[in-house]
Amino acid sequence: MKHYGLFGGTPATDDPQVLKTLDGYSRGLSKPPIAGASDLWSIGRVDLADGVVVDMPITWPEIERDTAWAAAMLDKLGVGAGDFCFYAFLYGQSAQFWPWMKATFDRGARSGSGMPTAWDSYRHETFLRLFRLKLVFGISADNLSGLEAAGHDIGKVYAGSELLAALPGAWERLVAAGFQPWRITWLGPLLAVDPCDGGGGRFDAGEWRLEAEDGEILVSSRPGRTATFDRARTGVRGEIRTVDGEPRVFTGDR
Amino acid sequence: MSIQLKDPPTRAKGENRYFDPLETAPRSEIERIQRERLLAQIAYVCERSPLVRKAWADAGVTADDIRSVADFKAKAPFIDKDSLRAWRDANDDAFGGVLCVDPTDVHLLGTSSGTTGDPTFFGESWTHPGDWVWSPREMWELGLRPGDYIAEFNHVLRSVGRLYFHDMGAVPIMINHDASDLPRFIETTRKYKPTWLFHLSSPLIYGLARLEAETGVDLREVFSCFTAVIYGGEPMGKQARELVKRWEVPVYEFSSLGDSGTIWECRAKDGFHAWEDLVLLEVIDPETGAPVPSGGRGEMVITNLVDQIDPLIRFRSGDLVQWTNDPCSCGRTHARVWPIGRTGDEILVAGQSVLPRDVWSAVEDVPETASGLFQVIRPQREVDVLRLRVGYEGEPDLAKVAVDVADAVERAIGLRPEVELVPNVEIVKLGPPHKIPRTAKK
Numbered sequence: 001m002k003h004y005g006l007f008g009g010t011p012a013t014d015d016p017q018v019l020k021t022l023d024g025y026s027r028g029l030s031k032p033p034i035a036g037a038s039d040l041w042s043i044g045r046v047d048l049a050d051g052v053v054v055d056m057p058i059t060w061p062e063i064e065r066d067t068a069w070a071a072a073m074l075d076k077l078g079v080g081a082g083d084f085c086f087y088a089f090l091y092g093q094s095a096q097f098w099p100w101m102k103a104t105f106d107r108g109a110r111s112g113s114g115m116p117t118a119w120d121s122y123r124h125e126t127f128l129r130l131f132r133l134k135l136v137f138g139i140s141a142d143n144l145s146g147l148e149a150a151g152h153d154i155g156k157v158y159a160g161s162e163l164l165a166a167l168p169g170a171w172e173r174l175v176a177a178g179f180q181p182w183r184i185t186w187l188g189p190l191l192a193v194d195p196c197d198g199g200g201g202r203f204d205a206g207e208w209r210l211e212a213e214d215g216e217i218l219v220s221s222r223p224g225r226t227a228t229f230d231r232a233r234t235g236v237r238g239e240i241r242t243v244d245g246e247p248r249v250f251t252g253d254r
Numbered sequence: 255m256s257i258q259l260k261d262p263p264t265r266a267k268g269e270n271r272y273f274d275p276l277e278t279a280p281r282s283e284i285e286r287i288q289r290e291r292l293l294a295q296i297a298y299v300c301e302r303s304p305l306v307r308k309a310w311a312d313a314g315v316t317a318d319d320i321r322s323v324a325d326f327k328a329k330a331p332f333i334d335k336d337s338l339r340a341w342r343d344a345n346d347d348a349f350g351g352v353l354c355v356d357p358t359d360v361h362l363l364g365t366s367s368g369t370t371g372d373p374t375f376f377g378e379s380w381t382h383p384g385d386w387v388w389s390p391r392e393m394w395e396l397g398l399r400p401g402d403y404i405a406e407f408n409h410v411l412r413s414v415g416r417l418y419f420h421d422m423g424a425v426p427i428m429i430n431h432d433a434s435d436l437p438r439f440i441e442t443t444r445k446y447k448p449t450w451l452f453h454l455s456s457p458l459i460y461g462l463a464r465l466e467a468e469t470g471v472d473l474r475e476v477f478s479c480f481t482a483v484i485y486g487g488e489p490m491g492k493q494a495r496e497l498v499k500r501w502e503v504p505v506y507e508f509s510s511l512g513d514s515g516t517i518w519e520c521r522a523k524d525g526f527h528a529w530e531d532l533v534l535l536e537v538i539d540p541e542t543g544a545p546v547p548s549g550g551r552g553e554m555v556i557t558n559l560v561d562q563i564d565p566l567i568r569f570r571s572g573d574l575v576q577w578t579n580d581p582c583s584c585g586r587t588h589a590r591v592w593p594i595g596r597t598g599d600e601i602l603v604a605g606q607s608v609l610p611r612d613v614w615s616a617v618e619d620v621p622e623t624a625s626g627l628f629q630v631i632r633p634q635r636e637v638d639v640l641r642l643r644v645g646y647e648g649e650p651d652l653a654k655v656a657v658d659v660a661d662a663v664e665r666a667i668g669l670r671p672e673v674e675l676v677p678n679v680e681i682v683k684l685g686p687p688h689k690i691p692r693t694a695k696k
Contacts, residue, residue: 006386007421010257011274026381028417035258036400037423091408092430098414112363113410126372130348
């Protein structure tokens with residue numbers, strides 16, 4: 001039996017026609033070659049200002065475009081084949097985080113994942129203790145509080161990791177501990193990634209338009225996104241400036 | 255070109271219920287496949303897995319000694335979670351000595367919940383045909399079809415659900431496995447009418463009951479669109495069963511197959527199916543290691559027949575089960591098991607064996623603790639006094655509730671416990687999102 005019936009949506013088989021159709025297909029990394037398979041990748045989630053939560057339907061082509069942008073960011077971070085990245089996110093945030101994991105896989109790097117919660121901080125600590133991580137992406141204030149509550153020294157836990165990318169609240173604490181983390185910020189449906197090089201937060205301007213009104217960042221979707229946003233309030237304070245010919249977001253009170 | 259499955263992607267469920275002809279293969283065919291795959295797997299693993307190589311060398315057994323499944327059962331040494339941990343600690347090997355490929359072939363490091371210590375690492379591949387945790391067979395049997403929406407409560411301990419639902423062409427509605435996300439579940443369910451839910455857990459059922467009490471939401475209406483609602487994480491307690499029955503939830507349970515896959519109920523709901531073309535299932539007496547025949551109870555031992563990344567070979571799972579290899583009324587011919595508990599959860603109180611399930615119903619019988627959120631305090635296997643940490647709802651007279659719980663447990667098992675009461679909203683924080691660790695060291 002050349003196919004165990006475990007992926008590709010097909011039973012165990014050695015039918016050459018089926019095997020040919022499945023050639024090059026890897027479980028869930030692209031739309032499966034099954035009649036009736038949805039064009040949608042998932043219904044994701046978006047958190048906007050004032051606790052408003054909306055759905056984010058997202059298609060396979062949109063995931064591919066988002067993966068391409070994440071890949072460009074991984075280039076900037078210097079992640080290459082053989083590296084090991086750890087991503088911290090909640091399942092409801094998968095539409096935004098999966099492109100990062102997919103881009104990690106595409107370049108021959110490995111990944112692990114955990115949650116940005118206090119309870120799950122022990123998982124972060126285990127990964128950081130047992131592996132040399134190139135990148136820890138998505139560190140939250142709850143992660144740091146969880147580590148400290150368990151008696152860990154943040155400075156020691158993260159010392160072995162080359163690159164850190166943290167959410168507001170964690171970013172400041174890591175800086176105070178002597179690290180130079182990248183700062184990542186949720187802006188409704190997207191993540192902005194700031195290398196903290198003075199050039200502001202990078203975002204995918206081909207997919208999203210950001211503007212500021214009364215000091216708050218508003219987000220709109222570009223044509224071609226299934227989930228549409230029109231000047232949706234993000235609840236994030238900041239401004240948009242042009243740097244090196246592209247829009248950048250400057251957030252917070254730093 | 256796309257693959258046309260037998261049952262076209264319509265909403266008409268129930269026809270062509272078998273996804274794979276192997277599900278109903280005669281036992282002789284299953285045993286032929288097992289032998290063929292077992293011999294190939296042993297040759298492969300004994301060359302590559304340092305832990306298995308050492309265990310077999312210590313036992314004086316080689317791959318050449320195994321010519322049949324019977325040889326294997328008679329000669330192959332066991333490994334268990336302690337073996338993997340010891341190897342990991344002694345050799346600085348996070349995979350516990352079972353990795354059979356170059357680390358660069360591992361695309362993802364998944365982890366177990368890790369409720370009782372460092373999580374177990376699973377080397378996972380996006381591309382390897384034998385790397386599996388779920389098979390499409392159970393999804394098909396329980397009515398999932400390409401194009402369906404799934405309300406998916408999940409966490410990311412093994413990445414984004416390992417993409418099995420994407421692989422089936424279905425669309426997950428991604429919901430955090432957290433009671434605070436239940437209002438979104440209700441909203442999206444009314445909007446998208448998903449046919450599947452993966453997966454309910456004790457904390458979510460507790461959260462739904464609380465939401466129902468606070469808002470009056472009609473949960474029968476919410477669950478009316480589902481063909482199957484999958485429950486997992488731990489056995490379902492009496493109270494949870496009564497709630498899902500009242501809400502008319504078409505619930506089916508799944509559980510772990512000794513860290514080598516999963517076992518699921520079919521629509522006959524008469525045991526959990528273990529796919530024996532993918533694993534070799536044994537059930538043994540946990541004390542003597544002697545085989546337990548079909549119909550008996552013992553510890554589940556698993557050998558993965560198809561995974562070539564980090565296969566477990568004769569792995570003592572610590573899961574106590576009842577089992578049978580009699581065919582199921584659904585027509586499937588593979589073995590079925592009924593989970594009973596974990597060997598590691600057993601506690602000897604003044605010489606009397608107690609498992610969490612033994613006190614579960616008693617805790618649920620007290621109205622203030624009916625959610626069944628509790629832990630057995632197990633600093634070591636043998637103790638003089640049974641101690642329980644029990645979650646309660648509302649603002650009751652705590653002294654009275656403690657006495658009521660102690661009385662109920664004493665009536666059930668003849669042992670009077672010491673009871674520590676904790677608000678439900680606090681006790682659910684003591685574990686991962688999808689279950690309460692039923693034992694705690696302190």
